[in-house]
Amino acid sequence: MAYSSAAKQYKKNQIETASPKQxxxxLYEGAIKFIRLGELALENNDYGKVNTNLIKAQDIVTELMxxxxHQNGENAIASELQALYSYILNQLIQANLKKxxxxxxxxxxxxxxLLEAWTSI
Known part of the structure; x- marks a missing residue:
């Protein structure tokens, strides 16, 4: 129990002290983790966990969106990312509905x- 509490506190501190890029x-790492957990749950026919994990991934993609x-001359990049995130979100919803x-x-x-691109910046 103490380990779980310490891990949660570490994650909280990591988030609170992170730069916007970090x-x-x-967020990308979290989405990837939850999608992977959804895939593993599907392999085990645990549809409840599939749903839970894919909804978490959907929430992260929504937060990214x-x-x-869309200001400061970044409108073109933001628009491209908006379209990509929208596509990813739709695919996650379809993946969840259809397993x-x-x-x-x-x-x-x-x-x-996307994670690889962001880490290379």
């Missing part, structure tokens, strides 16, 4: 590519 990276900055392993894998791959 926060985006943490609403945090886009579709391929859609989960596709969204995880896209999020991994």
């Amino acid at each position: 926060l985006v990276i943490l 609403v945090s886009l900055n 579709d392993q391929d859609k989960m894998a596709e969204t995880r791959r896209l999020m991994s590519e």
Whole structure:
């Protein structure tokens, strides 16, 4: 129990002290983790866990969408990311409704590519 509490406190501190770039990276990592957990749950026919984890991933993608900055000359980049996030969100919803392993894998791959791009900046 103490380990769990310490881990939660560490994660809280990590989030509270992160730069905006680090926060985006943490969000990508979280989405990837939850999609992967959804895939593993599907392999075990645990549809409740599939649903729970994919909803968490959907929430993260939604947070990424609403945090886009459409000001300061970044409108083109923000618009491209908005379209990509919208696509990913739709695919996650469809993956959850249909329990579709391929859609989960596709969204995880896209999020991994975005994570790689952000970490290289």
